[in-house]
Amino acid sequence: MEVVVFGAGSLGSLVGGTLTRVDEHTVTLVAREPHASTIRASGLQLSGEFGQTVTPDATTDGRNLEADLAIVTVKSFDTPAAAETLATGAFDTVLSLQNGMGNEETLAAAIDAPVLAGTATYGAVLQEPGVVECTGPGKIVLGSLEEGSTGNGSNSSTRATSIEAAFERAGLETVVADDMSRRLWTKLAINAGINPVTALTGTTNEAVTSGPAGELAREAARETARVAQAAGVSLRERDAVAAMDNVATETAANTSSMAQDVAAGRRTEIDSINGYVVDQAAALGVDVPTNRVLTTLVRTWERGSGARSD
Numbered sequence: 001m002e003v004v005v006f007g008a009g010s011l012g013s014l015v016g017g018t019l020t021r022v023d024e025h026t027v028t029l030v031a032r033e034p035h036a037s038t039i040r041a042s043g044l045q046l047s048g049e050f051g052q053t054v055t056p057d058a059t060t061d062g063r064n065l066e067a068d069l070a071i072v073t074v075k076s077f078d079t080p081a082a083a084e085t086l087a088t089g090a091f092d093t094v095l096s097l098q099n100g101m102g103n104e105e106t107l108a109a110a111i112d113a114p115v116l117a118g119t120a121t122y123g124a125v126l127q128e129p130g131v132v133e134c135t136g137p138g139k140i141v142l143g144s145l146e147e148g149s150t151g152n153g154s155n156s157s158t159r160a161t162s163i164e165a166a167f168e169r170a171g172l173e174t175v176v177a178d179d180m181s182r183r184l185w186t187k188l189a190i191n192a193g194i195n196p197v198t199a200l201t202g203t204t205n206e207a208v209t210s211g212p213a214g215e216l217a218r219e220a221a222r223e224t225a226r227v228a229q230a231a232g233v234s235l236r237e238r239d240a241v242a243a244m245d246n247v248a249t250e251t252a253a254n255t256s257s258m259a260q261d262v263a264a265g266r267r268t269e270i271d272s273i274n275g276y277v278v279d280q281a282a283a284l285g286v287d288v289p290t291n292r293v294l295t296t297l298v299r300t301w302e303r304g305s306g307a308r309s310d
């Protein structure tokens with residue numbers, strides 16, 4: 001399978017690099033400098049669980065590429081730009097493995113290829129250009145967001161199943177799901193709890209496995225489940241909390257993507273995670289005080305540090 005990974009930061013490099021381990025896949029990583037040129041010069045080092053050096057192709061220019069599969073791992077605020085770039089190429093299937101909500105719709109509006117939704121809970125950290133570490137085992141769940149399109153034999157089902165098989169052969173734990181909307185809301189609850197709390201406190205995911213920080217993260221996950229329910233998605237509060245607890249424990253040593261962004265002085269995905277929960281809650285008449293406070297604090301940090309200007 002020919003694979004292009006758009007936005008090969010930590011998770012994208014981990015997934016793309018892991019797929020490169022299997023001979024039948026040709027992988028191109030679309031990455032920033034100096035990551036791209038380091039990979040071209042000396043390969044991509046996978047440290048941690050997948051330890052080895054692999055040699056995917058790497059470029060900074062994502063235009064006019066062609067592949068069987070495009071995996072999108074850009075930050076959610078970069079999805080519109082990535083969609084425009086992807087639209088200049090040709091892909092059989094596009095798979096979003098991003099945090100936050102609304103990415104699939106943005107991609108589908110711009111690209112002439114089926115877009116599958118996906119969630120990934122692997123802990124991944126880009127240690128330095130050319131080196132990505134898997135800091136916690138996880139799982140990839142993928143499928144179509146269209147109701148009724150994942151039945152046996154449907155096009156989406158066939159595509160999802162062949163991607164699942166390809167990922168599994170490379171050692172990435174992957175399952176196909178027919179309830180992607182619920183899965184995306186569950187992942188949103190996980191990120192709404194873990195990401196801002198670890199980002200604001202400069203801690204690893206272990207910080208939310210217990211104590212007051214854990215309770216704060218759990219409350220953010222509970223509120224997210226309430227908003228999901230108001231939106232017609234059957235996600236129980238206790239399932240959202242259990243999912244968050246499970247990921248925090250499995251990835252305890254990981255620095256969450258938002259904590260990595262804050263540590264590097266970069267803009268975060270707060271708008272499409274807790275900010276999305278707050279906006280949906282307002283539209284649906286649900287009170288989400290914890291998500292509101294977390295959103296305000298992270299946005300205040302972004303403005304104060306110059307990471308955002310609005």
Ligand code: KPL
Nearest residue numbers: 121123194251254256257
């Ligand atoms: O998705 C993640 C992230 O950091 O954004 C988790 C799964 C919480 C891993 O840290």
